Amino acid sequence: MTEEGIEAFIPYGREVAAILRKTGALERVVEWLSRKSPQYVLVLGASGAGKSSFIKHLLGEGTQISRHNRTVGFHDVDGMIENIRFLITDTPGQMDEVYKDERMKAILTAARQDKLGIINVVSYGLHEETVPKDKAVVDASANASYLQSRRDLEISLLSQWTNVLCGDGGAAAWVMTVVTKADLWWTGHADQEVLKYYQEGPYFQALGPAARLRHRFCPHSSHNQLFYHTVPLSGYYDDKLKQTHRDEFVAALLENVSL
Ligand SMILES: Nc1nc2c(ncn2[C@@H]2O[C@H](COP(=O)(O)OP(=O)(O)OP(=O)(O)O)[C@@H](O)[C@H]2O)c(=O)[nH]1
Ligand SMILES: [Mg+2]
Known part of the structure; x- marks a missing residue:
C-alpha cells in the first residue's frame, strides 16, 4: 500500500x-x-437480453457468453468501477417458475437496500438464449414475430419490480434502462428509432413509478456478435462509439450513486 x-x-x-x-x-x-459502503446495483431483464455480458463489460472482463450458458441463480458480482466498489446483483431472466422465484428473491433482497440503483437491460427483443435458432432467425434475418414476442416480454417483466421497488416507500433511488446490443440495431440516422421506442413507446408507458424516479436511457454494446451466429451487425456501430457509450454510461452511473 x-x-x-x-x-x-x-x-x-x-x-x-x-x-x-x-x-x-x-x-x-x-x-x-x-x-x-459498496454501491449496490440490481440488474434485471429478460433472458438473453445481455445482462451478464453487460456486467462483465463494465468490469473490464471478457464478455462473450454462449447462449446455452444461462444465469440460473441470483448472485452478487463484486468489482471496481472507476475506483468505486460496486456490488452488482446479476439475476436470471428465464421465465420458468424456478428462475422467477430466484428473480423475486433478488428483488426482495434489494428492497431492503438503502438508495438502491436498478439497471434494466433490454435489447429490442434481440434475446439470444436457449430458444432454438430456427425460432429466432428466418432467412438470415431476425424473425419479426420472435422479436415482437420478446419486446412484449421485456414490457411484461417490468411489473415484477416497478411497484415494489419504485412505488411509494420503495428502495430505489434511481433507474437506468440500458439498451444493449447496439452493434445489432444502431442505424446511420441521427434519430435512433430503438432508443425512441424505449423513451416514448409502450415500454415507457409500462415503467409506471420507475419513470417518475431519476431515469436514464443508455445505448450500449458489450461486444460485436452476429445474432445467433447468423444475422449480421447493423454496420453503423464502431469501437469508438462503443467506448463513448461506455464512458457516458459510467459517468451517468457515478452521477447517480453520488447523489
Ligand atoms: N451482438 C451482441 N450480443 C451480445 C451483446 N451482449 C450480449 N450478447 C450475447 O447475447 C447472449 C446473451 O447474453 P447474456 O449476457 O448471457 O444474457 P443474460 O441477460 O445474462 O441472460 P440470462 O442469464 O439467461 O438471464 C450471449 O450469447 C451474449 O454473448 C451485445 O452487446 N451484442
Ligand atoms: Mg445472465
Whole structure:
C-alpha cells in the first residue's frame, strides 16, 4: 500500500496510519474502509437480453457468453468501477417458475437496500438464449414475430419490480434502462428509432413509478456478435462509439450513486 493510497483511504491522517502500521492492522483497516459502503446495483431483464455480458463489460472482463450458458441463480458480482466498489446483483431472466422465484428473491433482497440503483437491460427483443435458432432467425434475418414476442416480454417483466421497488416507500433511488446490443440495431440516422421506442413507446408507458424516479436511457454494446451466429451487425456501430457509450454510461452511473 503506497502512502498516497493510505491517505486516500484513512481520513484520520498519517499518525493513525502509522499506529495501525505498527500494530499490523493497517492493511485490514484500509480494506474495511474501502468496503464500508459498496454501491449496490440490481440488474434485471429478460433472458438473453445481455445482462451478464453487460456486467462483465463494465468490469473490464471478457464478455462473450454462449447462449446455452444461462444465469440460473441470483448472485452478487463484486468489482471496481472507476475506483468505486460496486456490488452488482446479476439475476436470471428465464421465465420458468424456478428462475422467477430466484428473480423475486433478488428483488426482495434489494428492497431492503438503502438508495438502491436498478439497471434494466433490454435489447429490442434481440434475446439470444436457449430458444432454438430456427425460432429466432428466418432467412438470415431476425424473425419479426420472435422479436415482437420478446419486446412484449421485456414490457411484461417490468411489473415484477416497478411497484415494489419504485412505488411509494420503495428502495430505489434511481433507474437506468440500458439498451444493449447496439452493434445489432444502431442505424446511420441521427434519430435512433430503438432508443425512441424505449423513451416514448409502450415500454415507457409500462415503467409506471420507475419513470417518475431519476431515469436514464443508455445505448450500449458489450461486444460485436452476429445474432445467433447468423444475422449480421447493423454496420453503423464502431469501437469508438462503443467506448463513448461506455464512458457516458459510467459517468451517468457515478452521477447517480453520488447523489
Ligand atoms: N451482438 C451482441 N450480443 C451480445 C451483446 N451482449 C450480449 N450478447 C450475447 O447475447 C447472449 C446473451 O447474453 P447474456 O449476457 O448471457 O444474457 P443474460 O441477460 O445474462 O441472460 P440470462 O442469464 O439467461 O438471464 C450471449 O450469447 C451474449 O454473448 C451485445 O452487446 N451484442
Ligand atoms: Mg445472465
